[in-house]
Amino acid sequence: MHVTKTLLAVCGVLVSTAVFAGPEKIKFPSDYLRGVLYQTLDRPDNKQYRELYAPASAVEAVKKGQPIPYGTVLTLVQWSVQQDAQGNPLKDPNGRFIKKDILAHTVMQKEQGWGADYPSDWPRNGEWEYAVFTADGQPNPKGNANNKSCFTCHLPHAKQDFVISLAKLNGTFPKEGQTLVKKGAPRGGDVNIASFAFLPAKITAVAGKALTFFNSDDTPHQITVANGPRTEVFLRGQKASLTIDKPGEYNYICGLHPSMKGVIEVK
Numbered sequence: 001m002h003v004t005k006t007l008l009a010v011c012g013v014l015v016s017t018a019v020f021a022g023p024e025k026i027k028f029p030s031d032y033l034r035g036v037l038y039q040t041l042d043r044p045d046n047k048q049y050r051e052l053y054a055p056a057s058a059v060e061a062v063k064k065g066q067p068i069p070y071g072t073v074l075t076l077v078q079w080s081v082q083q084d085a086q087g088n089p090l091k092d093p094n095g096r097f098i099k100k101d102i103l104a105h106t107v108m109q110k111e112q113g114w115g116a117d118y119p120s121d122w123p124r125n126g127e128w129e130y131a132v133f134t135a136d137g138q139p140n141p142k143g144n145a146n147n148k149s150c151f152t153c154h155l156p157h158a159k160q161d162f163v164i165s166l167a168k169l170n171g172t173f174p175k176e177g178q179t180l181v182k183k184g185a186p187r188g189g190d191v192n193i194a195s196f197a198f199l200p201a202k203i204t205a206v207a208g209k210a211l212t213f214f215n216s217d218d219t220p221h222q223i224t225v226a227n228g229p230r231t232e233v234f235l236r237g238q239k240a241s242l243t244i245d246k247p248g249e250y251n252y253i254c255g256l257h258p259s260m261k262g263v264i265e266v267k
């Protein structure tokens with residue numbers, strides 16, 4: 001009797017160690033290049049080029065409106081870009097950044113039951129785990145120690161199974177021609193968002209009157225006012241608006257890309 005109890009206790013410890021939540025659960029997806037490259041993205045805000053890969057099975061499922069299947073691994077490859085002497089990213093004939101070296105692989109994976117053993121105050125993302133790997137596919141301990149930030153930033157996207165680029169994955173992201181967004185054309189908003197910048201960066205608004213933002217970029221954005229309102233995530237060709245009732249100067253950022261900054265002066 002005594003022996004059995006001890007054995008059970010030992011086994012219990014072993015089992016809980018093996019299933020404990022965390023980035024160690026994700027193995028480097030060394031076959032990600034065999035999947036679908038479903039988005040490439042220039043990031044002027046941090047001078048990166050990004051490639052987003054998904055298995056064909058996941059693309060097929062979301063195109064049919066089905067949930068992202070268990071076993072799906074999404075891989076985001078962060079590249080440095082070629083720059084001129086002033087540090088401005090160089091562009092190819094299509095106006096796109098030119099990738100240089102892989103900086104990191106950030107990966108998210110969904111498996112049945114994953115996430116259940118996080119503590120109750122963890123910003124759990126359904127059954128997803130997150131991990132960071134180096135250029136050559138080794139776990140990045142510093143990135144992984146900070147993996148709570150992955151959960152926190154993806155958490156507001158629960159409606160789309162925490163995948164921020166879902167509209168790209170399922171093919172519903174507005175095409176450039178569909179929204180008639182042309183470079184330099186007048187926009188429908190008070191603030192235009194182009195190349196990850198708010199134009200103008202500082203705007204004056206009237207208290208109690210809506211301010212409109214227009215997204216011209218090939219990626220979603222979201223206005224988040226410090227100690228104030230936050231808009232929905234909106235895609236290219238879409239508008240979002242917010243209203244501030246109290247006069248004052250308000251700083252805001254993009255909730256998806258916090259290095260994007262703007263100011264609203266409410267009079």
Ligand code: HEC
Nearest residue numbers: 074075076106107108130131149150153162163164165256
């Ligand atoms: C500041 C907010 C933020 C943080 C923190 C963050 N992400 Fe993301 N993530 C994004 C955005 C925005 C995208 C859409 C692509 C883009 O704009 O680069 C994205 C996309 C992804 C994708 C592609 C699938 C998708 O959801 O669109 C993966 C994989 C990913 N992130 C993994 C991670 C991992 C791993 C971490 C933690 C190390 C992390 N992310 C932390 C904002 C964030």
Ligand SMILES: [Cu+2]
Nearest residue numbers: 221254256257
């Ligand atoms: Cu943004």
